[in-house]
Structure formats: C-alpha cells, structure tokens
Amino acid sequence: MNTILEVKGVSKSFPVKGSFGKSKGAVSAVSDVSFSLKERGTLGIVGESGCGKSTLARLLLRLIEPDEGEVLYRDQDILTLKGRKLNQIKRKIQMVFQNPYSSINPKMTIENNVAFSLWTNGVSKKEARKKANDYLEAVGLPRSYAHRYPQSLSGGQRQRVAIARALVLEPEIIIADEAVSALDKSIQGQVLNLFQDLKKDFNLSLLFISHDLNVVEYMSDEVMVMYLGKVVEKGSAQHIYSNARHPYTKALLNSEPSMKVGVSNLDKHQLIKGELPSPLNPPSGCRFRTRCPHATAQCGNAQLPTIEVNTGHHVACHLWDMGTGSLSQNKQSDVLPI
Numbered sequence: 001m002n003t004i005l006e007v008k009g010v011s012k013s014f015p016v017k018g019s020f021g022k023s024k025g026a027v028s029a030v031s032d033v034s035f036s037l038k039e040r041g042t043l044g045i046v047g048e049s050g051c052g053k054s055t056l057a058r059l060l061l062r063l064i065e066p067d068e069g070e071v072l073y074r075d076q077d078i079l080t081l082k083g084r085k086l087n088q089i090k091r092k093i094q095m096v097f098q099n100p101y102s103s104i105n106p107k108m109t110i111e112n113n114v115a116f117s118l119w120t121n122g123v124s125k126k127e128a129r130k131k132a133n134d135y136l137e138a139v140g141l142p143r144s145y146a147h148r149y150p151q152s153l154s155g156g157q158r159q160r161v162a163i164a165r166a167l168v169l170e171p172e173i174i175i176a177d178e179a180v181s182a183l184d185k186s187i188q189g190q191v192l193n194l195f196q197d198l199k200k201d202f203n204l205s206l207l208f209i210s211h212d213l214n215v216v217e218y219m220s221d222e223v224m225v226m227y228l229g230k231v232v233e234k235g236s237a238q239h240i241y242s243n244a245r246h247p248y249t250k251a252l253l254n255s256e257p258s259m260k261v262g263v264s265n266l267d268k269h270q271l272i273k274g275e276l277p278s279p280l281n282p283p284s285g286c287r288f289r290t291r292c293p294h295a296t297a298q299c300g301n302a303q304l305p306t307i308e309v310n311t312g313h314h315v316a317c318h319l320w321d322m323g324t325g326s327l328s329q330n331k332q333s334d335v336l337p338i
C-alpha cells in the first residue's frame with residue numbers, strides 16, 4: 001500500500017505564562033513525532049489524556065503551526081504551502097471531533113449544516129443540497145431528517161451529521177479525534193461500524209485517535225502509542241496488542257479491562273504507578289523513565305535510539321535487547337535513583 005501521509009519529526013511547544021505575564025516555560029505537547037499513514041489504512045493513535053493526540057491532529061490540519069517537522073501529503077509538504085494550494089489539500093483531510101457541536105451549527109438545519117462547506121467552496125446551493133442529502137443517506141440518516149435541527153437528534157445521530165459534513169468535501173483522509181468517546185457503548189459500536197463501511201465505500205484513510213485501547217484495536221491496522229508528547233511504540237495492531245515491547249505500552253494494556261468475549265485481564269488490571277510528570281518539565285531521555293520499573297541511569301540520556309524489533313514495529317526503549325528478545329538484564333543492573 002502507498003503512503004498517503006508522512007509525518008517527519010513534528011514538534012510543538014506552547015509557551016506558558018504565570019502571574020503578571022511572566023514566562024513559566026513551555027509545555028512540550030508534541031515532540032519529534034514521525035509516522036506514516038498508508039492509503040486506505042487505519043492508524044490508531046492511543047495514549048493517556050494530555051499525551052498530545054489532539055495537538056498532533058491540529059498540527060496535521062495546520063489549525064496550529066508546528067515548531068518544526070514536515071507533513072507530507074502525497075509527497076507534498078503541507079507546511080510550506082499557502083493560499084489556494086493549501087486549501088485544496090486541506091479539503092482532502094477532514095476531521096471529526098468528540099463533540100459534534102464543535103463542527104455543526106445548532107441554528108442551521110441538518111441539510112444546511114452538511115451543505116455549508118460546499119457553498120463556501122463555490123458549489124451552487126441546489127447542487128450542495130443534493131450532495132448533502134446523498135451524504136446524509138450514506139451515513140444512515142433518513143432523508144426526512146434533512147430539515148430538522150441538530151438539537152432534535154440523539155448524540156449518535158449528531159455524530160453522523162458531523163461525519164456527513166466531513167465526507168461531503170470528498171476527503172481522502174479522515175482524522176477522528178475521540179469521535180465515539182462521548183457516545184453510549186451501544187451507539188459507539190454502530191458509529192465504529194459506520195466508519196469501517198465508509199472507509200471501504202469512499203476509499204478513505206483513517207487516523208483514529210482514542211484513549212480507549214479496545215476501540216483502537218477494533219478499528220486499526222496499525223497503532224502508534226504516545227506518552228507525554230513522544231511516540232513510544234508503533235507497529236501493526238497485531239504486534240502491538242499481542243506482543244507489545246515498550247514498558248509503557250505493556251502497562252497501558254494491563255490497565256485496560258479487555259472487552260473481548262472470553263478474555264479477561266481484570267485479575268491483572270492495574271494502574272500505571274506514579275504521577276504523570278508535568279509536560280512543562282518532562283524527564284530527559286525517555287519520558288516514561290520516572291514511572292518505568294526497568295529504568296536505568298542511561299534512560300535519561302538525550303540521544304536514545306528507537307529500535308525496530310520486527311518489520312515495521314518500532315520501540316523507543318534502548319533497553320530492548322534484540323539478542324535475547326527481552327529487556328536487557330545487563331542494562332537493568334545499573335539502576336540508579338531518578
């Protein structure tokens with residue numbers, strides 16, 4: 001499969017001001033993140049609250065500007081584009097948010113909500129309305145709903161409108177940021193299946209962001225795990241879920257009760273030890289080292305390698321020993337207080 005989106009070394013810090021406008025430093029929200037999204041593939045991005053998932057999504061859409069890095073859409077760096085060229089590519093990447101009210105206007109009918117972005121792109125009202133109705137049907141809403149207002153719909157139906165609104169611009173990539181997190185479990189399943197169907201019907205590539213590991217597993221071909229702004233592990237969903245290598249990924253998987261029928265990890269269900277460090281002053285080297293049971297003094301070194309443990313399976317843990325296929329025992333022996 002070809003790569004449709006390639007992200008190289010993207011970083012973003014937000015300056016933080018204290019009282020009297022005095023600088024308190026900067027929050028390192030996304031740090032040196034690289035990944036690629038395959039055409040018609042789904043990459044799940046997972047990690048605890050505050051690890052930088054939404055900031056990354058906003059950077060890709062240029063809703064905010066990165067401090068450094070490249071975002072290549074079909075080999076073209078989005079970050080260097082301006083004006084019409086940028087707008088053309090922006091149409092190709094659409095976002096669906098957790099709260100549909102952030103993208104749909106409660107004062108507009110459902111049909112007009114979906115047609116609106118076409119009007120602003122110069123499509124005639126008649127043509128835009130026709131397309132809006134086609135896409136409302138594609139997301140499973142009856143045509144009779146077209147003239148209703150969003151507040152008369154359920155949460156799941158509103159999210160369907162938000163999806164239709166994203167689709168009507170005929171994107172190639174959809175970024176879904178916690179798109180089902182606010183929905184009841186039963187509705188979540190329906191919307192996830194809708195994403196899967198639409199992906200096939202419209203040849204979409206999906207970036208699927210969620211803090212819910214079960215949802216990400218269900219949706220994704222590939223998975224990227226983030227911790228405090230950094231990528232700690234990425235690989236095929238199969239590798240990550242059955243053979244996670246990074247101590248953080250393992251801890252995260254152990255902290256999530258499995259929803260699979262007949263599989264229960266409730267007995268070993270445990271929370272990750274220690275406090276999440278402040279992103280204002282993240283640990284040097286591996287940012288997980290202050291909570292990692294295997295950490296050594298070397299983990300604080302700034303230049304730590306990322307190891308490819310299997311084809312396409314990358315782990316940002318220098319303790320991984322390819323020879324033994326486990327965390328290196330030698331390196332664990334020089335554990336120093338952090």
Ligand SMILES: Nc1ncnc2c1ncn2[C@@H]1O[C@H](COP(=O)(O)OP(=O)(O)OP(=O)(O)O)[C@@H](O)[C@H]1O
Nearest residue numbers: 014027029048049050051052053054055056211279
């Ligand atoms: N505009 C901003 N100004 C300052 N700090 C910000 C800003 N936006 C995000 N941050 C900080 O950047 C870090 C990453 O936030 P982000 O919203 O990307 O995390 P997230 O992984 O999407 O979390 P969640 O799962 O809760 O949605 C957090 O520490 C957050 O407080």
Ligand SMILES: [Mg+2]
Nearest residue numbers: 053054055177
């Ligand atoms: Mg978020």
